[in-house]
Amino acid sequence: MSTAVSIEDLTFAYRGQEAPALQHIQGEVQEGSLVVILGHGGAGKSTLCASLNGIVPHFFRGRYQGRVLVKDREVAGHKVAEMSRYVGFVLQDFEPQLFSTNVELEMAFGPENLLLPRREIEQRIQGYLPLLGLESFRRREPASLSGGQKQRLAISSVLTMEPQILVMDEPTTDLDPQGREEILNIARRLREEKRTLLIVDYDPESGAEAEQIWLLREGGIAARGSPGEILGDIPALKSCGVKVPALIELFSTMDWPGKPLQVGEATALVQEHGLARPRKLEPSKTSPSVGNGSFILQMEDLVYRYPSHQIEALQGINLGILEGEFVALIGQNGSGKTTLAKHFNALLKPSSGRVLLRGKATTDYRQQEISRLVGYVFQNPDHQIFCNTVYDEVAFGLKTLGEPPDSIEKRVAEALATVGLTGTEKKTPFALSKGERQRVAVASVLAVRPEVLVLDEPTTGLDEERQRSLMEMLKILHGRGHTVIIITHSMEVAAEYATRAIVMKDGAILLDGPTREVFAREERLQEASLRPSSLVRLSNWLGTRALTVNQMVEELGG
Amino acid sequence: MNIFLYLDRETPIHRLDPRTKILATLILFSLCLCFNHPTYLAAVSLGILVIAASSRALPNFWKLRFLLILLFVFSALMWPLFARGPTPLWNWGPVTVSRESLLYGIAMGLRLSSFVMAGLILLSTTRNEELTHGLIGLGIPYPVAFAFSTALRLIPTLAGAGATIIQAQVSRGLDLESGNIFRRMGKFIPQAIPLFIYAIRYTNLLAMALESRGFSPGAKRTFYYELRMAPKDYRVLIVLGAILAAALCLRLGMGVGAVLPGRL
Numbered sequence: 001m002s003t004a005v006s007i008e009d010l011t012f013a014y015r016g017q018e019a020p021a022l023q024h025i026q027g028e029v030q031e032g033s034l035v036v037i038l039g040h041g042g043a044g045k046s047t048l049c050a051s052l053n054g055i056v057p058h059f060f061r062g063r064y065q066g067r068v069l070v071k072d073r074e075v076a077g078h079k080v081a082e083m084s085r086y087v088g089f090v091l092q093d094f095e096p097q098l099f100s101t102n103v104e105l106e107m108a109f110g111p112e113n114l115l116l117p118r119r120e121i122e123q124r125i126q127g128y129l130p131l132l133g134l135e136s137f138r139r140r141e142p143a144s145l146s147g148g149q150k151q152r153l154a155i156s157s158v159l160t161m162e163p164q165i166l167v168m169d170e171p172t173t174d175l176d177p178q179g180r181e182e183i184l185n186i187a188r189r190l191r192e193e194k195r196t197l198l199i200v201d202y203d204p205e206s207g208a209e210a211e212q213i214w215l216l217r218e219g220g221i222a223a224r225g226s227p228g229e230i231l232g233d234i235p236a237l238k239s240c241g242v243k244v245p246a247l248i249e250l251f252s253t254m255d256w257p258g259k260p261l262q263v264g265e266a267t268a269l270v271q272e273h274g275l276a277r278p279r280k281l282e283p284s285k286t287s288p289s290v291g292n293g294s295f296i297l298q299m300e301d302l303v304y305r306y307p308s309h310q311i312e313a314l315q316g317i318n319l320g321i322l323e324g325e326f327v328a329l330i331g332q333n334g335s336g337k338t339t340l341a342k343h344f345n346a347l348l349k350p351s352s353g354r355v356l357l358r359g360k361a362t363t364d365y366r367q368q369e370i371s372r373l374v375g376y377v378f379q380n381p382d383h384q385i386f387c388n389t390v391y392d393e394v395a396f397g398l399k400t401l402g403e404p405p406d407s408i409e410k411r412v413a414e415a416l417a418t419v420g421l422t423g424t425e426k427k428t429p430f431a432l433s434k435g436e437r438q439r440v441a442v443a444s445v446l447a448v449r450p451e452v453l454v455l456d457e458p459t460t461g462l463d464e465e466r467q468r469s470l471m472e473m474l475k476i477l478h479g480r481g482h483t484v485i486i487i488t489h490s491m492e493v494a495a496e497y498a499t500r501a502i503v504m505k506d507g508a509i510l511l512d513g514p515t516r517e518v519f520a521r522e523e524r525l526q527e528a529s530l531r532p533s534s535l536v537r538l539s540n541w542l543g544t545r546a547l548t549v550n551q552m553v554e555e556l557g558g
Numbered sequence: 559m560n561i562f563l564y565l566d567r568e569t570p571i572h573r574l575d576p577r578t579k580i581l582a583t584l585i586l587f588s589l590c591l592c593f594n595h596p597t598y599l600a601a602v603s604l605g606i607l608v609i610a611a612s613s614r615a616l617p618n619f620w621k622l623r624f625l626l627i628l629l630f631v632f633s634a635l636m637w638p639l640f641a642r643g644p645t646p647l648w649n650w651g652p653v654t655v656s657r658e659s660l661l662y663g664i665a666m667g668l669r670l671s672s673f674v675m676a677g678l679i680l681l682s683t684t685r686n687e688e689l690t691h692g693l694i695g696l697g698i699p700y701p702v703a704f705a706f707s708t709a710l711r712l713i714p715t716l717a718g719a720g721a722t723i724i725q726a727q728v729s730r731g732l733d734l735e736s737g738n739i740f741r742r743m744g745k746f747i748p749q750a751i752p753l754f755i756y757a758i759r760y761t762n763l764l765a766m767a768l769e770s771r772g773f774s775p776g777a778k779r780t781f782y783y784e785l786r787m788a789p790k791d792y793r794v795l796i797v798l799g800a801i802l803a804a805a806l807c808l809r810l811g812m813g814v815g816a817v818l819p820g821r822l
Contacts, residue, residue, distance in 0.1 A: 050766075053770055055766055055769065055770065058769075059765070059766055059769060079774065080769040080770060081769055081772045081773060081774040081777070084769070084770055084771060084772035085772065088770075089770040091763060091766060091767055091770070093763055095715075095760075096760050096763035096764045096766075096767055097763075097764075097767040099708070099711055099764060099767070099768075100686075100687060101564055101685040101686050101687060102566075102685070104782075105685070105687050105782060105783070108782035109771055109773075110771040110772050111780070111782075112779045112780045112781065112782055113771065113772035113773050113774070113777070113779050114772055114780075115778055115779060115780055116780055117780065118780060118781075118782060118784065121780065121782055122782075139566065141564075141566075143714075157771065158770070158771065161771065161772060342725075345729050347725050347728065347729055367728060367731075367733065367734075368731050368733050371728075371729055371730060371731040372731070374729075375729070375730075376726075376729040378722065378725075378726045378729075380722075382752060382755060382756060382759075383719070383722050383723050383726045383752055383756070384723065384726035384727065384730065384752065385752060386727075386748050386749070386751040386752045396730060397730040397731045400730070400731040400732055400733060401731045430755065444730060445730065448730070448731065
């Protein structure tokens with residue numbers, strides 16, 4: 001086997017930045033192998049990807065030392081467009097990558113630039129459409145596809161250039177479990193074709209099939225090795241801010257032999273060594289819901305149609321949310337979660353049916369009254385941040401609502417303390433990290449002290465540590481009596497924090513109940529293309545009530 | 559939110575070569591400039607509406623109805639104050655409105671809406687890539703044509719982001735329901751900042767994506783959709799060219815079709 005990529009002592013600092021983004025990276029990737037790159041946010045994963053096709057140092061300039069060789073070509077000496085023949089690069093955000101008017105043209109764009117004859121382009125499109133499951137979408141506009149389909153299109157539009165090496169930067173971040181599985185399946189098929197793959201991921205479990213895992217920490221390679229070595233090395237993973245695979249953590253804490261990644265391996269180990277005896281899941285005696293009995297939000301036969309489409313995005317939702325609940329809205333991309341949530345604060349008005357907020361129809365409120373009661377944090381914090389300082393940003397809502405100045409000061413301080421950003425008042429929010437901007441967005445909603453907090457995908461794009469601190473903060477707010485509703489595609493987050501889970505499918509509610517009971521119904525979840533995390537599936541198999549490693553350790557060990 | 563203008567339909571106009579459609583649009587523009595009499599311009603507008611109906615582009619007209627009506631009403635009201643004609647109707651201080659200037663205003667309203675409608679037919683029936691390709695076929699340099707079509711492509715993306723940004727601010731208590739029109743417009747100013755930052759970020763990523771897919775401006779490339787001028791393309795151009803020639807004859811040769819002959 002020959003070397004596909006060779007990185008020789010690469011150091012790179014973005015222009016205008018003192019600290020290097022990459023430091024002394026040394027590594028080789030063999031042809032036909034899969035390398036998975038893991039690390040905390042800001043560890044240099046994306047920069048490393050960009051250095052493989054020349055975006056670093058041609059597009060992003062800066063201090064560049066060392067060499068990157070791709071198939072014996074020095075990357076820094078070639079234009080990005082030239083390197084694109086050898087290295088296909090799928091960026092983290094799929095939206096800006098899809099700029100054509102239909103699927104076919106999107107896939108043709110790369111080969112067109114390679115000056116391939118029309119017939120050849122046609123053949124390549126024909127060949128890759130079925131591989132990526134996009135046959136029936138050939139003439140569709142990319143914007144009308146679901147998240148998973150868009151990501152597959154982004155990959156296929158790079159594949160039609162037939163690069164030997166494919167680099168994907170967090171290809172599954174925005175996807176539901178099924179979309180994620182589809183992308184991983186494509187990676188498997190590409191490996192059968194002997195292509196070289198480098199994948200950045202946030203979830204260590206996808207590294208199970210890799211030849212090598214590289215762990216990045218603060219711009220350097222902290223550890224490198226086979227999945228068995230790296231994923232079992234709990235201290236190394238933790239020091240790099242990577243989530244420890246839950247099953248490995250469980251087995252290690254329980255002092256059980258083995259380091260299983262998949263549920264199948266875990267159940268086999270449990271049976272082989274007689275570690276625990278599966279029992280029947282008992283229904284809970286006390287309701288985990290801490291709602292105090294009165295409805296804060298009620299939907300009655302809620303139907304919603306988007307003006308431009310004929311289909312019903314919500315088809316007759318009947319739902320009541322109690323004061324003080326912690327609800328997770330889960331479901332496939334496009335199942336109607338966000339559409340439903342936008343009705344909670346009347347950003348959308350029902351086409352028919354009613355939404356009651358504290359017993360009064362949202363259409364009977366003034367928008368300002370609603371924003372005092374229901375706070376809504378958008379998925380992308382950059383959509384709402386616009387002030388020059390963090391203080392002004394957090395104070396904006398209070399000012400528009402006409403609060404007196406001394407009260408504004410107090411509430412801003414309080415909100416910033418809650419999100420752990422005290423001391424950043426005078427900073428520009430745009431200069432903060434993504435995780436911090438997310439917190440500013442939450443603080444600016446919190447300052448108004450709404451009774452209900454709705455958060456759309458609050459953990460997307462955050463690494464393990466930032467996810468945890470954000471979710472712990474929500475837990476505290478929930479403890480103080482706020483009703484918290486999150487939309488999430490992370491089954492781990494839903495299982496660990498929510499008291500109630502609502503599963504949506506095609507604009508209707510498929511399952512609704514206490515989180516433990518919902519996650520026990522794996523077959524029904526399958527209908528919504530969802531699958532609980534491996535730990536929860538093990539818990540289902542064992543018949544334990546646990547939804548987190550700690551709970552399970554307590555339940556089995558105690 | 560979907561505000562893309564292209565409508566994927568199978569009509570004879572969709573199947574025309576993009577170069578034909580671009581030239582035809584230019585001919586329609588010129589035709590609008592030939593007359594300033596409302597009756598003649600009404601005939602041109604009606605013709606454009608018939609073409610729109612046959613290319614099944616009317617849903618887009620409906621989508622942009624407010625823009626079309628606004629353009630018409632504004633110019634019909636504003637022009638009479640500036641254009642001067644021989645037959646005075648009202649005299650109100652320094653402001654004089656004549657019969658001709660009133661008609662001229664209506665004609666200008668029709669002309670502006672016709673411009674927009676002709677452009678709208680082009681965008682409803684021509685894919686962005688075809689437009690780029692057509693412009694290159696007409697001799698426009700590739701980087702210019704590509705920049706033009708990318709700018710068109712960005713409008714819906716930015717409009718979508720703008721809508722999300724406004725929703726985000728409304729849910730934080732921004733009150734867009736009260737106040738007069740100027741105060742309300744003032745409230746939109748803060749929205750420009752996140753939109754601006756979004757646009758910079760987006761175009762940066764777009765540039766990265768383009769380069770990663772082998773794009774380099776000015777280099778030769780294949781065009782997946784073939785351009786081919788069919789006999790019907792020539793027929794369309796000949797018919798439209800003849801209509802334009804006849805119109806020029808009427809206006810320049812015979813002096814027909816103008817309420818204010820001295821003005822365009």
